[in-house]
Amino acid sequence: SYELTQSPSVSVSPGQTANINCSGDKLGDKYVCWYQQKPGQSPVVVIYQDRKRPSGIPERFSGSNSGNTATLTISATQALDEADYYCQAWDISTVIFGGGTKLTVL
Amino acid sequence: QVQLVESGGGVVQPGRSLRLSCAASGFTFSDYAVHWVRQAPGKGLEWVSVISYDGSHKLYTDSVRGRFTVSRDNSENTLHLQMNSLRPEDTAVYYCAKDLRGVAVAASYIDYWGQGTLVAVSS
Numbered sequence: 001s002y003e004l005t006q007s008p009s010v011s012v013s014p015g016q017t018a019n020i021n022c023s024g025d026k027l028g029d030k031y032v033c034w035y036q037q038k039p040g041q042s043p044v045v046v047i048y049q050d051r052k053r054p055s056g057i058p059e060r061f062s063g064s065n066s067g068n069t070a071t072l073t074i075s076a077t078q079a080l081d082e083a084d085y086y087c088q089a090w091d092i093s094t095v096i097f098g099g100g101t102k103l104t105v106l
Numbered sequence: 107q108v109q110l111v112e113s114g115g116g117v118v119q120p121g122r123s124l125r126l127s128c129a130a131s132g133f134t135f136s137d138y139a140v141h142w143v144r145q146a147p148g149k150g151l152e153w154v155s156v157i158s159y160d161g162s163h164k165l166y167t168d169s170v171r172g173r174f175t176v177s178r179d180n181s182e183n184t185l186h187l188q189m190n191s192l193r194p195e196d197t198a199v200y201y202c203a204k205d206l207r208g209v210a211v212a213a214s215y216i217d218y219w220g221q222g223t224l225v226a227v228s229s
Contacts, residue, residue, distance in 0.1 A: 001168065030212060031212045031213055033215045033216075035151070035216075037151075042201060042219035042220065042221060042222065043151065043201075043216075043219055044219075045215050045216060045217060048206075048214075048215040049213060049215075054215075054217065084150075086150060086151050088151075088153075088215075089212070090211070090212035093165050094153070094165065094167060094168075095141070095153035095156065095165075095167075095210075096153070097143075097150060097151040097152060097153060098150070099150045100150040100151070
């Protein structure tokens with residue numbers, strides 16, 4: 001079965017750029033979404049179709065997808081960006097989530 | 107505003123059944139596909155199932171296919187998940203989640219989530 005692999009954790013200093021990766025076989029051929037989940041809250045989509053931002057999502061969130069890796073980039077990271085981030089794609093008729101990456105802003 | 111309110115969770119013994127419901131409001135429920143996504147305590151998100159806007163198209167993850175059944179009542183703006191032969195590994199918070207489109211496809215995404223209902227399978 002298809003798998004999406006994420007690093008368990010990423011740390012970044014406030015104001016710096018955070019890159020969160022998601023890898024999968026020929027992932028660049030698929031659309032990738034990214035969801036942000038803060039403790040005790042439901043997820044929120046921050047990127048869809050690899051690089052598009054839903055309304056209300058700050059411009060500092062961006063995405064890319066090529067080859068076997070999709071990347072969520074958070075520029076000028078703020079303390080409020082600290083959360084778990086999940087990549088998501090479809091494989092045939094199944095929705096797949098990555099294992100999640102905990103972003104720590106310190 | 108869009109609201110999705112799950113109910114029906116609780117503690118159940120292995121092998122028993124449970125039926126979850128999701129009451130939708132704030133949008134035209136019959137126009138959109140809806141997913142069930144679960145999250146085991148302290149773990150990541152796991153997609154469970156999706157049903158198309160009219161109920162004609164249903165998809166399931168391998169681990170629940172044949173045990174879980176998704177359905178919807180568009181006249182009542184309600185989504186259901188019938189869960190049979192429950193296993194300890196089904197223990198999770200179950201989220202009801204609205205898709206952007208009427209039929210969930212790769213180009214779409216989940217734009218609204220409920221707060222979830224906890225299902226605990228234990229003897």
